[in-house]
Amino acid sequence: MTRLSYEALQAENSQLKELVVSLKAEIDTLKERLTAYEHRLKKSSRNSSKPPGSDGLGKPNAPKRGKGGRRSGGQPGHKGQTLIRSKHVDHVRHHHPASCAYCGGSLTGDQNATITKTRQVQDIPARRPLVITDHHVMACQCKNCGETTIGTFPADVKAPVQYGHHLQELVVYLAVSQLVPIRRIGQVIHTWTGTRLSEGTICNYIKSFAHRFEAVHTHLGELVKYALVTHFDETGMRVEGSLKWFHVGTTKAFCYFWLGQSRGDVMTQATGVAIHDFWKSYQKKMPDADHAYCLAHLVRECQGLTEMGEKWTAKLARLFYDMMKADQQGQLPSAKAIAAMEARFDRILKEGFEYHDQLDPLPQKSRGRPKRRPGHNLAHRLQDTREGTLLCLHNPLVDATNNLAERDLRPLKLKQKISGSFRSKDGARYYATLRSVLETARKQGWNALDTLGKEAAELIECLTSEEPIPDT
Numbered sequence: 001m002t003r004l005s006y007e008a009l010q011a012e013n014s015q016l017k018e019l020v021v022s023l024k025a026e027i028d029t030l031k032e033r034l035t036a037y038e039h040r041l042k043k044s045s046r047n048s049s050k051p052p053g054s055d056g057l058g059k060p061n062a063p064k065r066g067k068g069g070r071r072s073g074g075q076p077g078h079k080g081q082t083l084i085r086s087k088h089v090d091h092v093r094h095h096h097p098a099s100c101a102y103c104g105g106s107l108t109g110d111q112n113a114t115i116t117k118t119r120q121v122q123d124i125p126a127r128r129p130l131v132i133t134d135h136h137v138m139a140c141q142c143k144n145c146g147e148t149t150i151g152t153f154p155a156d157v158k159a160p161v162q163y164g165h166h167l168q169e170l171v172v173y174l175a176v177s178q179l180v181p182i183r184r185i186g187q188v189i190h191t192w193t194g195t196r197l198s199e200g201t202i203c204n205y206i207k208s209f210a211h212r213f214e215a216v217h218t219h220l221g222e223l224v225k226y227a228l229v230t231h232f233d234e235t236g237m238r239v240e241g242s243l244k245w246f247h248v249g250t251t252k253a254f255c256y257f258w259l260g261q262s263r264g265d266v267m268t269q270a271t272g273v274a275i276h277d278f279w280k281s282y283q284k285k286m287p288d289a290d291h292a293y294c295l296a297h298l299v300r301e302c303q304g305l306t307e308m309g310e311k312w313t314a315k316l317a318r319l320f321y322d323m324m325k326a327d328q329q330g331q332l333p334s335a336k337a338i339a340a341m342e343a344r345f346d347r348i349l350k351e352g353f354e355y356h357d358q359l360d361p362l363p364q365k366s367r368g369r370p371k372r373r374p375g376h377n378l379a380h381r382l383q384d385t386r387e388g389t390l391l392c393l394h395n396p397l398v399d400a401t402n403n404l405a406e407r408d409l410r411p412l413k414l415k416q417k418i419s420g421s422f423r424s425k426d427g428a429r430y431y432a433t434l435r436s437v438l439e440t441a442r443k444q445g446w447n448a449l450d451t452l453g454k455e456a457a458e459l460i461e462c463l464t465s466e467e468p469i470p471d472t
Helices: 001-040 052-058 165-176 182-193 197-212 214-225 280-285 295-307 313-327 335-357 374-384 403-420 425-444 447-450 456-467
Strands: 139-141 148-150 230-241 242-250 256-258 273-276 290-293
Touching: 165 182, 165 197, 165 447, 182 197, 197 214, 197 425, 214 242, 214 256, 214 295, 214 456, 230 280, 230 403, 242 403, 242 425, 256 425, 273 403, 290 295, 295 313, 295 374, 295 456, 313 335, 313 374, 335 374, 403 425, 425 447, 425 456
Parallel strands: 230 273, 273 290
Antiparallel strands: 139 148, 230 242, 242 256
């Protein structure tokens, strides 16, 4: 072999080695991307934070409930609700027998009849037109001086012909609480009363009530911001054709909605305990709050990782289930049980770190933080937020999940399915204001129509004193 051919072989060998290294790096990158795509394809509302609507036709069937030891229906100790006879009676109907059952004689109009049995029917009033009230301003002449004084219309009677406040309150209630589309509200009113309301009139009522309750909305925001424990959540919504975000801060007594330009427009300067998922904006913009994390979100995340082959996350999900079950009992576990759960948490995290330490490292970028697999990131995140993840074990006011905020936010998604998006930012803000007021009324046990009939100052006083709204 000549020296020239030997050097050529060496050069070719070097090129092949470089090619092998390059191909290996490319294969590793493709494997990583393939794993990420597979993980993304396997994500659903059951094993991630994706909404149920994103599952599409591939949504898995709900698991069948196992047979328990209880019979169907109300369980022992369940407080039932039975239709109770009312003391207020509007109409009384007497049912006389037409003839004697023995001799056949007529009994019609018998004045000596006695009541033997009673039954009561409770029904809504029959379909009827609107109640029409004429308002006449009177001029009266004084007997002393002879001068004439003219009266004034009530403050809420402003037009020659208008609809009354009861009808307006019903329209706003149907639109905001019952999520009835504007056009169908007009159909409901026409079917019931024979009166046709235009869509513009209905929108004007919503706008008017929203302006009236702006001060209440602001007050609710302050109550939620400085509550001992507040649940936070957010959801995307199309407004004026672009993506905006509805945010909610809620407690067991108050609810506050607001419209944000982005998902990061969360409440700032909140105090107390903030319960939410791991969205980083909450951590960044609420430095004075203690943070607790929703275990239901973590369970879904663990289920997704378990399906990707990480066994330690199945144990972690089981622990979170046990913590949620303890929370549902309404009292803190014993000190011994808490110590045992914390020890399990630390043990499982250690197992997770050991699992990822024995895997081949991922290709690293030249700059930025080290690249990790999703499960490894979860282990580090839980280690960094250990106190907030386990806070429900130590504070009886802190729930194990963020379901309270998710329940308050869910009607907004129903509205999106029923009516679509908001055409204007003002309309979205009006909805946020009125939804805050009416959802708070529900939590307080107030009648929604009575609430809409009050002035802002009255509602703020009731919220401050925590007294019920008097019935109208």
